[in-house]
Amino acid sequence: MPAALLIPLYLFLALLPLGLAWAQGLPPRHLMDELASGAGLVAMAMILAEFFLLGRFRSITRRAGSDVVMRAHQLLARAALVLVVLHPVLYVSPMVPPPVWDVTAQGALNYGWTGLWPGIAALLLLGGLVAMAIGRDICGLRYEVWRLLHGLGAVLVAGFGVLHALRAGRYSADPVLGWVWLALLTLALAALAWVYVLAPLRRWRRPWRVAAIRPAATRTWTVTLDPAFDGGLDYRAGQFAWVNIGRGVFSLDENPFSVSSAPASGQEVEFIIKELGDFTGTIGQIRPGTRAWLEAPHGHLTHSDHPDAPGIALIAGGVGIAPLIGILREMEATSDTRPCVLLYGNRTEAQIVARDELDRIGARAGTEIVHVLSEPPEDWTGATGLIDADLLRARFADPSRHDWLYVLCGPPPMMRAVEDALLALSIPSRRILSEQFVYD
Numbered sequence: 001m002p003a004a005l006l007i008p009l010y011l012f013l014a015l016l017p018l019g020l021a022w023a024q025g026l027p028p029r030h031l032m033d034e035l036a037s038g039a040g041l042v043a044m045a046m047i048l049a050e051f052f053l054l055g056r057f058r059s060i061t062r063r064a065g066s067d068v069v070m071r072a073h074q075l076l077a078r079a080a081l082v083l084v085v086l087h088p089v090l091y092v093s094p095m096v097p098p099p100v101w102d103v104t105a106q107g108a109l110n111y112g113w114t115g116l117w118p119g120i121a122a123l124l125l126l127g128g129l130v131a132m133a134i135g136r137d138i139c140g141l142r143y144e145v146w147r148l149l150h151g152l153g154a155v156l157v158a159g160f161g162v163l164h165a166l167r168a169g170r171y172s173a174d175p176v177l178g179w180v181w182l183a184l185l186t187l188a189l190a191a192l193a194w195v196y197v198l199a200p201l202r203r204w205r206r207p208w209r210v211a212a213i214r215p216a217a218t219r220t221w222t223v224t225l226d227p228a229f230d231g232g233l234d235y236r237a238g239q240f241a242w243v244n245i246g247r248g249v250f251s252l253d254e255n256p257f258s259v260s261s262a263p264a265s266g267q268e269v270e271f272i273i274k275e276l277g278d279f280t281g282t283i284g285q286i287r288p289g290t291r292a293w294l295e296a297p298h299g300h301l302t303h304s305d306h307p308d309a310p311g312i313a314l315i316a317g318g319v320g321i322a323p324l325i326g327i328l329r330e331m332e333a334t335s336d337t338r339p340c341v342l343l344y345g346n347r348t349e350a351q352i353v354a355r356d357e358l359d360r361i362g363a364r365a366g367t368e369i370v371h372v373l374s375e376p377p378e379d380w381t382g383a384t385g386l387i388d389a390d391l392l393r394a395r396f397a398d399p400s401r402h403d404w405l406y407v408l409c410g411p412p413p414m415m416r417a418v419e420d421a422l423l424a425l426s427i428p429s430r431r432i433l434s435e436q437f438v439y440d
Contacts (some may be wrong), residue, residue, distance in 0.1 A: 006064060013049045013184070017041040020180060021171035029093065036090035037171060043083035044161050044181070047126070050077055051154070051188035056195050056242075058298060065300050066240075066256075067435050074133060081130050084123050115168030122160035129153045144252035151192060158188055196250075199295065204249045205229070208292040211268060213284060218350040219275040220319060221283050222260070224268055225292050232267035233296055235259060236304050237330035238323040238407065240435075241296030243271065245279075245286060249293050255279055258299070258322035258409070262329035269294070272322040272353055301407050301433050303327050303336075309405035309431070311339040313396060315387060315418055317410025318346060321353050324409055328361050337366060341395055345372040345387045345414070349380065370395070387414065389421040402427055408434040 018041045028034060053073035055066045129150060132139060136146055162185045165172040172178055211226040223245075227233070233241075240258040247253055261270035275281050301323050303312050312331070314324040321344055331340060342362075346352055352371060362369030372383040372391065383391065396404070406422055408415045415434050422432055 006060065010049060014042055014045045017045050017172075017177060017180060020174070020177045024171060024174050024177075026171070032090050032092045036087055037169070039083040039090065040087035040165070040169070041171065043080045043087060044165055045184065046076055046080040046083070047161055048158055048184045048188045050080070051158070051191040054191070054195055055298075056199070056295070057191075061298060062300065065435055066298050077126075077133070078130055081126050084126055088119070088123075112168070115164060118160040119164035119168060122157050122164060125153055125157045125160065129157065142253075143255075147252045151196065155189065155192065158185055196252075200249045200293075203293045203295065206231070206294075207249075208269070208294055210245065210286055210288050210290040210292060212288060213286055215284070216272055217353045218348070220351070220353060221273050221275075223271045223273055223283065223286075224261075225271075225294070227267055228291075233259075233269050233294060235263055235269075235297035236302040237262055237326040238301035238303065239297040239299040240323065241269070241271075241294045241298065244293040244295075246290045246292070253279065254295065256298070258301075258320075258326070259297070260322040260326045260329075262326055262333045264330055264333035272319060272325070274319040299323070299435055301327075301409060301435050303331070303405055303407065306405045309338070309403065311341075311401060311404035313401070313404050313406045314340065314342040315392075315406065315408045315410070316342065316344045317387065317414040318351065319353070320408075320410030320414075322409070324407060325354060325358070327407065328358075328367075332361060332364070339366040341368045341370065343370045343372060343387050343391065343395065345374070345410070347374050349373060349377055387418060389417075389424065392418065392421045393425060396422070396427070397425055399426075403431065406432045408432065412436050 018038055021037070021041055050073060052060065053069050053076070055061060055070045055073070061069050132146070132150065132153075139146070141149070162181045165181055166178055172181060207228045208225040209228045211224040212222075213224070214222050216222040235241075238258070240256050242254040243257050244251055244254045257271040257273055259269055260272045261268060273280055273283050275283060303309070312327070314327060316324045324342065324344075328340070328342065330336070331338070342358070344352070344358070352358075355371075358369050361367055370383055372385065372387055373380060374384070374386055376382070376384050385391075396402075396406075402425070404427075406427060408418055410418075415436060419432055419434060423429065
């Protein structure tokens with residue numbers, strides 16, 4: 001799906017119920033009542049559209065980027081919560097039964113408990129979902145438990161919200177809008193069923209197995225997977241996969257890892273994984289032959305989508321080298337002769353991944369590898385400090401490099417600082433690719 005269609009499509013879905021309500025031509029009420037109804041209609045549509053912004057639908061993430069889609073998912077959920085809170089607050093009409101002659105309920109609100117309680121439940125659950133998402137890192141829940149609760153909560157919010165609209169809504173009493181609500185709810189639940197049920201069933205026929213695990217650097221491992229089926233993974237250098245190792249195909253304990261191997265190098269898929277969390281803390285203990293599952297490919301850090309770029313600039317921090325070394329390997333395997341510069345930042349020398357291979361690649365004509373250490377040893381002769389504006393200016397201020405493709409991967413603060421520095425050098429934003437998995 002072209003990126004230019006995503007925003008208009010979202011706006012269409014979000015405003016469709018509001019347009020159908022306006023088309024009914026009912027007598028207008030007090031302005032505040034109409035604003036209250038409009039806030040509720042738009043909020044409910046936004047909540048149902050959230051099910052398509054899960055970051056798992058490649059037709060949506062291919063152009064915009066998974067991190068952009070997930071960040072939109074977060075921000076739009078918060079915006080929907082604001083509208084949901086405003087929805088009951090804005091009403092000014094009295095909560096009394098309408099006269100028998102007022103069949104359009106123009107002068108009163110439907111306060112019946114059968115219509116009111118689903119709305120209250122949806123409001124409370126949505127507030128809890130947003131709070132749990134914002135405080136995910138401090139709530140103490142394991143990721144798979146958090147993900148399960150988030151999914152179940154989203155289903156309840158959607159179900160209660162639609163039930164409230166059908167029972168209490170003045171405009172949703174119209175059969176056309178009522179069927180639209182049911183159709184949108186069905187599509188939303190189908191999207192969730194695809195992620196949690198149908199997609200895992202497809203993966204069940206394409207299992208992988210751990211071929212090897214070996215140290216790559218301090219507390220960092222290289223994990224190699226072989227397909228246990230006829231075929232392999234159709235991906236591009238720089239993309240990532242949701243990886244499930246040693247658990248059932250329906251397990252919610254998946255983690256996103258960038259592919260560090262080159263598509264042109266064969267069917268094996270390689271990942272560079274640092275010990276950080278519950279799963280990664282024991283990555284070195286996984287035995288070869290362990291069953292694994294991949295949901296892939298995802299991501300848009302791909303140089304192959306930009307054949308017009310006269311050169312490639314790769315800027316990595318720490319384990320962010322994973323997708324970028326995949327790009328370097330693919331360029332070597334496919335004899336891509338474009339000039340390439342890699343700026344690779346680490347804290348210590350022991351954290352450098354695949355240093356011998358990078359030095360070998362750096363010896364190739366037109367390729368430059370620059371290691372940057374913030375805590376260098378006494379005998380270090382390379383660059384020191386951080387990948388900052390001065391270092392970027394020294395390498396890329398030349399106007400002939402402004403049309404290069406710049407691919408960034410690393411800690412979010414580093415990527416934000418690097419992107420700001422590149423923009424200050426007049427590098428076009430369309431030439432800068434970045435992807436992160438921390439969205440706050």
